[in-house]
Amino acid sequence: MTPSAIVAFLDQHVVGQDEAKKIIAVAVYSHYKKIGRARDEGVGLAKSNILIIGPTGTGKTLLCETLARALEVPFVTADATSLAQTEFVNDEIDAILQRLLEKAGGDATRARRGIVFIDEVDKLKAVSGQAGGASGESVQHALLKIMEGAPVRLRHGQYIETGDILFICGGAFVGLRSILAKSQAFGFISAGGGEDQRILERLNARVKPTDLFEFGLIPEFAGRLPIIAGFRELGRDMLVRIMTEPRHALYRQFREILRDEGVELAVADEAFGQIADLAIEYQVGARSLRGIFEEMLTPVLYRVPDDKRIARVSIDSLFEAPRYFDAQGNPLAVA
Numbered sequence: 001m002t003p004s005a006i007v008a009f010l011d012q013h014v015v016g017q018d019e020a021k022k023i024i025a026v027a028v029y030s031h032y033k034k035i036g037r038a039r040d041e042g043v044g045l046a047k048s049n050i051l052i053i054g055p056t057g058t059g060k061t062l063l064c065e066t067l068a069r070a071l072e073v074p075f076v077t078a079d080a081t082s083l084a085q086t087e088f089v090n091d092e093i094d095a096i097l098q099r100l101l102e103k104a105g106g107d108a109t110r111a112r113r114g115i116v117f118i119d120e121v122d123k124l125k126a127v128s129g130q131a132g133g134a135s136g137e138s139v140q141h142a143l144l145k146i147m148e149g150a151p152v153r154l155r156h157g158q159y160i161e162t163g164d165i166l167f168i169c170g171g172a173f174v175g176l177r178s179i180l181a182k183s184q185a186f187g188f189i190s191a192g193g194g195e196d197q198r199i200l201e202r203l204n205a206r207v208k209p210t211d212l213f214e215f216g217l218i219p220e221f222a223g224r225l226p227i228i229a230g231f232r233e234l235g236r237d238m239l240v241r242i243m244t245e246p247r248h249a250l251y252r253q254f255r256e257i258l259r260d261e262g263v264e265l266a267v268a269d270e271a272f273g274q275i276a277d278l279a280i281e282y283q284v285g286a287r288s289l290r291g292i293f294e295e296m297l298t299p300v301l302y303r304v305p306d307d308k309r310i311a312r313v314s315i316d317s318l319f320e321a322p323r324y325f326d327a328q329g330n331p332l333a334v335a
């Protein structure tokens with residue numbers, strides 16, 4: 001798959017984050033190209049793992065899942081926070097690879113082309129971890145081993161090569177922004193307006209490895225994540241699009257459910273906007289949309305199965321009762 005084909009596939013499921021999609025598509029394309037070539041020519045390769053920085057609920061996990069589906073490679077996710085809470089980090093890491101192998105149907109060759117997504121790596125700051133758990137720094141060291149490509153022996157004595165596995169790390173990196181602001185103020189190259197200015201702004205906005213060290217990642221770990229993609233906070237419009245546009249968007253799902261009952265559901269733009277506004281207040285990105293949307297539909301889903309006259313339901317506002325109509329378009333009184 002070419003980078004643009006990867007982006008086109010991602011676009012069907014993940015709304016927005018266009019810049020990050022491009023960066024990731026190019027990185028992934030080069031990755032699979034490189035491992036293909038390295039094997040043919042027997043040359044070593046410098047693997048470029050990816051770091052995704054962005055607030056919670058903005059599509060980081062969804063994008064990685066979708067990516068793995070597009071490429072038809074096995075995919076597992078792990079959580080850095082829980083790695084830091086266990087005494088046996090290496091066992092936990094082995095378990096991640098074990099799961100990858102299972103996802104690959106036990107096929108080690110398939111497993112080594114897989115993608116491992118490790119979320120919340122920003123919680124692995126080099127400061128000491130929780131009592132009884134591993135320190136963030138020691139988890140970083142443990143992860144380094146597999147990210148650098150050491151073969152790992154699994155439970156049943158099977159070895160898994162990690163050299164070709166693509167690692168994508170994610171995290172919100174709260175506080176990185178102020179580090180960036182500082183490091184950019186220092187040595188900021190200025191230029192006149194126009195195109196030059198825009199290019200410079202882009203260069204200056206890039207997260208540098210030194211910023212990650214300052215945040216608390218050890219240099220070796222940050223150095224293994226040379227490709228950095230930034231995810232943006234989702235605004236109102238994006239949240240509305242998330243509910244309506246993707247292949248498996250909430251609105252499509254529930255229209256389908258009601259269609260099975262012989263009922264057409266129509267939700268007005270106004271209501272979607274209100275849901276988006278509430279979701280923004282909850283500050284967990286797109287994560288709260290489903291809950292709010294389902295709550296809005298609960299009375300409908302409760303009433304429809306009992307009342308065969310209903311042919312259409314219309315919701316104009318989150319704060320008004322749904323309106324019901326029969327097949328002739330006559331309004332039906334609320335039961």
Ligand SMILES: Nc1ncnc2c1ncn2[C@@H]1O[C@H](COP(=O)(O)OP(=O)(O)O)[C@@H](O)[C@H]1O
Binds near residue numbers: 013015055058
């Ligand atoms: N950009 C997006 N496009 C479509 N859906 C999204 C997007 N961001 C978040 N979502 C929705 O919110 C849920 C949580 O997103 P997730 O990818 O887990 O966020 P995180 O960035 O915290 O990993 C997803 O299951 C998806 O339904």
Ligand SMILES: [Mg+2]
Binds near residue numbers: 060061062119
């Ligand atoms: Mg996530």
